[in-house]
Amino acid sequence: MAKRPPISNNIRRLRFEANEMTQAELARRIGMTRQTIAAIEQNKYSPSLEAAFRIANVFDVGIEQVFRWTDPPDKAP
Amino acid sequence: MSFREKSAWIQFLTLLIVFGGYYLSIHLGLIPPRGAEHFRILMGCIGLVIVLQIVLHIVAAILNPEDAHSPKDERERAIQHRANTYGYYVLTLGVFGLFPLGHMYADVSGLLQWAFFSVVAATLATTLTQIILFRRNS
Numbered sequence: 777m778a779k780r781p782p783i784s785n786n787i788r789r790l791r792f793e794a795n796e797m798t799q800a801e802l803a804r805r806i807g808m809t810r811q812t813i814a815a816i817e818q819n820k821y822s823p824s825l826e827a828a829f830r831i832a833n834v835f836d837v838g839i840e841q842v843f844r845w846t847d848p849p850d851k852a853p
Numbered sequence: 854m855s856f857r858e859k860s861a862w863i864q865f866l867t868l869l870i871v872f873g874g875y876y877l878s879i880h881l882g883l884i885p886p887r888g889a890e891h892f893r894i895l896m897g898c899i900g901l902v903i904v905l906q907i908v909l910h911i912v913a914a915i916l917n918p919e920d921a922h923s924p925k926d927e928r929e930r931a932i933q934h935r936a937n938t939y940g941y942y943v944l945t946l947g948v949f950g951l952f953p954l955g956h957m958y959a960d961v962s963g964l965l966q967w968a969f970f971s972v973v974a975a976t977l978a979t980t981l982t983q984i985i986l987f988r989r990n991s
Contacts, residue, residue, distance in 0.1 A: 812929070
């Protein structure tokens with residue numbers, strides 16, 4: 777959990793565009809805590825695939841519009 | 854701060870204060886290391902920890918009932934799992950420490966004290982790990 781995952785996200789922007797949805801509201805909709813949503817937005821925690829899809833569904837967008845892989849393709853883990 | 858993090862702080866601080874005081878008192882000779890009086894004090898400390906944790910958890914739940922009653926999410930479960938692993942390592946070290954102690958010292962009460970200390974240390978390790986992981990990821 778110490779190393780930041782190579783995944784960026786647009787959750788904060790999507791929340792703002794969704795009538796300024798709060799972190800608490802998003803957390804309630806997907807069954808997580810507000811602190812977990814905050815950790816995801818700050819790239820301190822990588823959500824599971826299910827959670828990622830749930831977040832995308834809340835905003836009615838594809839998962840690739842929410843999350844983006846940021847590591848260069850030739851970089852080994 | 855989520856309810857689960859508050860819970861970790863409550864458990865960590867009550868154990869550290871009560872049993873820190875208990876072991877310090879033994880070390881300073883304020884309470885006997887064995888015997889009926891020592892056993893009464895030990896039981897009193899365990900009871901105090903239980904009461905304090907119940908009361909403080911109730912207060913934390915009253916302050917945020919929705920958070921307190923919600924199930925653990927995946928991040929909280931991952932933190933709990935990792936913290937339990939570290940606590941298990943500490944407990945295992947403590948139990949294995951009984952073997953050389955048992956051969957070196959024939960004092961059964963001393964061995965029991967070490968075993969109990971291992972449980973306290975393991976719980977402290979578990980809750981401290983939770984606190985660090987919650988703080989690091991917030």
